[in-house]
Amino acid sequence: MNKVFSTFIGLLISTSVLAQSDPNLGIIPVPVSITKSSGSFTLDKTAILVNQSIDGAKSADLLNAFIVSNAGFALREAKVAQPSQKSIVLTSVGADKLSAEGYNIIVTPNQIKLVGKGAGLFYAVQSFMQMMPAKGTAAISIPAVTINDYPRFSYRGTMLDVSRHYFPISFIKKYIDQLAYYKINTFHWHLTDDQGWRLEIKKYPKLTAVASSRNGTIIGHYPGNGNYLTEVKGFYTQDEAKEIVRYASERFITVVPEIELPGHASAAIAAYPELSCFPDRDTFINDKTPWSGSRKGKQVQQTWGVFDDIFVPSENTFTFLNNVLDEVIAIFPSKYIHIGGDEAPKTYWKESPFCQALMKQKGLKDEHELQSYFIQTIEKHVNSKGRSIIGWDEILEGGLAPNATVMSWRGEDGGIAAAQQNHEVIMTPGSMGLYIDHKQSNSPDEPVTIGGYAPYQKIYAYDPIPKVLTAEQRKYIKGVQANMWSEYIKTPEKAENHAFPRLLALSEIAWSPVERKDLKNFTEERLPTHLAQLDKKGWNLWVPTPIGQSEKPLSGGDFTIDLKVPIKGGKIYYSLDESRPSESAFLYTKPISVKVPQGEKRTLKTIVIAPSGKRSVTTETILDNGAPVVKAEAKK
Ligand code: ACM
Numbered sequence: 001m002n003k004v005f006s007t008f009i010g011l012l013i014s015t016s017v018l019a020q021s022d023p024n025l026g027i028i029p030v031p032v033s034i035t036k037s038s039g040s041f042t043l044d045k046t047a048i049l050v051n052q053s054i055d056g057a058k059s060a061d062l063l064n065a066f067i068v069s070n071a072g073f074a075l076r077e078a079k080v081a082q083p084s085q086k087s088i089v090l091t092s093v094g095a096d097k098l099s100a101e102g103y104n105i106i107v108t109p110n111q112i113k114l115v116g117k118g119a120g121l122f123y124a125v126q127s128f129m130q131m132m133p134a135k136g137t138a139a140i141s142i143p144a145v146t147i148n149d150y151p152r153f154s155y156r157g158t159m160l161d162v163s164r165h166y167f168p169i170s171f172i173k174k175y176i177d178q179l180a181y182y183k184i185n186t187f188h189w190h191l192t193d194d195q196g197w198r199l200e201i202k203k204y205p206k207l208t209a210v211a212s213s214r215n216g217t218i219i220g221h222y223p224g225n226g227n228y229l230t231e232v233k234g235f236y237t238q239d240e241a242k243e244i245v246r247y248a249s250e251r252f253i254t255v256v257p258e259i260e261l262p263g264h265a266s267a268a269i270a271a272y273p274e275l276s277c278f279p280d281r282d283t284f285i286n287d288k289t290p291w292s293g294s295r296k297g298k299q300v301q302q303t304w305g306v307f308d309d310i311f312v313p314s315e316n317t318f319t320f321l322n323n324v325l326d327e328v329i330a331i332f333p334s335k336y337i338h339i340g341g342d343e344a345p346k347t348y349w350k351e352s353p354f355c356q357a358l359m360k361q362k363g364l365k366d367e368h369e370l371q372s373y374f375i376q377t378i379e380k381h382v383n384s385k386g387r388s389i390i391g392w393d394e395i396l397e398g399g400l401a402p403n404a405t406v407m408s409w410r411g412e413d414g415g416i417a418a419a420q421q422n423h424e425v426i427m428t429p430g431s432m433g434l435y436i437d438h439k440q441s442n443s444p445d446e447p448v449t450i451g452g453y454a455p456y457q458k459i460y461a462y463d464p465i466p467k468v469l470t471a472e473q474r475k476y477i478k479g480v481q482a483n484m485w486s487e488y489i490k491t492p493e494k495a496e497n498h499a500f501p502r503l504l505a506l507s508e509i510a511w512s513p514v515e516r517k518d519l520k521n522f523t524e525e526r527l528p529t530h531l532a533q534l535d536k537k538g539w540n541l542w543v544p545t546p547i548g549q550s551e552k553p554l555s556g557g558d559f560t561i562d563l564k565v566p567i568k569g570g571k572i573y574y575s576l577d578e579s580r581p582s583e584s585a586f587l588y589t590k591p592i593s594v595k596v597p598q599g600e601k602r603t604l605k606t607i608v609i610a611p612s613g614k615r616s617v618t619t620e621t622i623l624d625n626g627a628p629v630v631k632a633e634a635k636k
Contacts, residue, residue, distance in 0.1 A: 022526060023521070024518075025147075026130055026529055027147075028130065028182060029183055029508040029510070030508060030512045030517075030518070030522070031516075032150060034145060034147050036144065037145065037146070039144045040142055040144055041108065041112055041144065042139055043071060043088075043132075047086040048077070048081055048085060048086070049077045049088050051077070052080075052090065052092070053090050053091050053092035053116075054117060056090040056117070056121045059114075059121045063088070067132075070132060070140075081111070086111070087110075087111050088112040088114070089111060089112070091114070091115055092116065092117040095116050098120055100150070101119040101151050101252075102116065102148075103115060103123050103149055104146070105146070106147075107142050107143065107146075112142065114128060123149070123183055126180070126182075127147065129181075151183065151510070151511045152511060153464065153478060154185075154479060155426055155510075156185050156186060156481075157184065157186035157187070157426065157428075158186070158436075158482045159189075159190055159258075159428075159481060160175070160187070160190065161483075161487075162198050162236075163191065163193030164193065164195050164486040164489075165487075165489060165491075166196065166198060166235075171495070173247055175495075178503070180251035182504060182506075182507035183507060183511050185252055185253055185254060187254070187255050187256070188481060189255055189257050190260075191236075193267065194264050194266035194267060194307055195301045195304075196214060196235075197211035197268055198234065198236055199236055199259075201324050201327050203324075203327065204272065204320070204323070204324065207267075210271040211267035211271040212233055213232065213233030214233070215231055215291075215293035215299075216230060216291065218289065218290060218302060218303045219290070223303060224289055229292045238327070238331055241257075241331045245333065256332070256336045256390070257331070257334070257338065258340060259338070260339075260342075261311055261340050262371065263307075263340065264306075264340060264342070264343060265310050266299070266300060269298050270298040270299055270300045275312065276311075276312060277310075277348040277355060278309070279298075283295075283301070284307065285303075289302070306343040306345060307345070308345045310349070312348075312352065313358060313374045314354065318381075325337065325378070325382060334387075335387060335388055336389070336405060337389055338407075339375065339389045339390070340391060341392045341394050343392075344371060344394065346367035355370060358370070364398075367398075368398030371398050372399040372400075373398075375391065375401050376399075376402070379404060388403055388405060389403070391407065393406050393409060393410055393414025396418060400423060405423060405425065406424070407426045407428055407481070408425055408426070409430055409435075409483070410429070411430075411431050411432075412427065415466065418476070419469055420473055422473075424478050425478060426481050427464040428483055430452065430483075432458065432462040433454040434454070434483060434506075435454055436454060436459075436484050436498050436506075437484055437486070437487070437488065437489060437498060438451065440455050441455060441545060441551070441617050443617035443618055445617035445618050446617055447497075450487055456504070457519065459502055460508065460517070460519055461519070463509070464477055464479070464510075465477050479510060480506070480510045482502060496540040497540050500541040500542060505522070508522060523566070528567050528568040528570075529568050532610075535567060535614060540614070541610075541614070543566070543610045543615060545566070545608060545617065545619040546565065546616075546619065547563065547565070549606060552621075555625070556623075556624075557595060557596055557597070559592075559623050560594075561592040565588075566608060566616075567610050567611075570611060571608070571609050573587055573606065573607050574588055574607075576592075576602050576604060578603055578605070581605050581606060581607045592604065596624070599626060601623060601624045601626060603620050605619070
């Protein structure tokens, strides 16, 4: 068996999910249609595995390895199955009629047929693994069913910022495995920013020698209440980046690299000050910012935010960026090359005699048009290499480059405007829950985050197609993405906590038809099993708070609080005496009945403990019977 896939399987062991009572068979994202019929297929050693597809050998390996881990036996592989022989058949016959990335699964008592090609067949296997009962079940019985499935969006993405903090290759691979399992097909790799440049560029060695490390990092929110005084560094060699591209492509994931321009350029400028409008000017550092090391000259940033020292639009800068992008394009085969474009203050461009003269010479009426000129110059180069640019929604300002795709992050307006101008769009609005660096609950137990509030339910509720668009304009919405910025995410463990369960909600809004959305089924039937499997595999997931518990106060005198455990095998503990619940508090076994005397309040505090021992944040519900006591006379 292919070694890469055996590793992949190792990570997927025990992720099989089957809730036979669940009409959606435990599959995330929920398939387009599932039609049950009578009977079931019993998987045992007598079944054979037949690969009849053109490109399904790896998918067949993947499935057989999964069966070995899950059932304890391997299926004999054969080229054909006799009609009477119990078989699992991977085939591309009929796949031409399927939508891109689509697949069918047809289970009858004698045969399981997985139909698809390329990504489609791979996704058939992912869904099938999720349908299979978990290890330990006596007979492996798979209900007779026909599944027809294909994605709503062709771009289903997630962004990881590795500039603010560096994440090792091993974590990125593990993360990619999990993305593939949930049919997320784009990994947007945010490789450069003010706080670190993380990709080897052979022509510019100072990008790794200088720009890939900073002397310190602020503690807490801007401007910081201290500095860790520890160097933060790291970069990916081109060979490592190519390895990630290869690894991802085997899982039908495209890696979209991001090279930020013209803003968020402090790290590059620290390495090559001539890329600044003012090469001799010290990097601006707020007096209140606790800093590690010298404050003189050009510095890699140690604090967060938006900085005025952006790339100067000179021929030298364009030569530098074109050379950088040529190396990037040689590593990453993706159609899209992300060029950033966000949060580029125009202060230095306004001050710079060079920029002002350039604007006059080019007939540009303001600095927004200068930004548009900058982006269009880069676009021409990227297009000349057969690729397309994608940028954050600020690239609309001053006029959109002719072939650019817009990533709408400041709400939906940028995406709407771009679609109305017939440009492709990826929706990733922070205000709609797509910023997964935001916190997941209002509990004071939440760790320090950048701010914002984005529980998985908020992502789940989001429809990436804005209602204001016409049917024709809607076609430009190519997909949806969740972003993980890493200012406050220093470790893979914390990244895992931010990613799960939210990426499962993302997967469903990115893949499944809107009419198949069902938050109750997702939360109560499918998510608990998937979370238990992630927990078992050691992912540091965010353990959800009890299903059914209100964060808002409830009023009345007689309360019956009916809760459900959000992770299979987990337990809820609660208190009503203001103490912090733990294993020594009450174990929730049935709805909690509470009587609150008139004029008084109680606080229901809960905690969920996952099978691994991981804890949720504490959730509080105020039970308020604070209505004033109505005197008998007052009633008359
Ligand atoms: C962004 O969040 N600055 C794209």
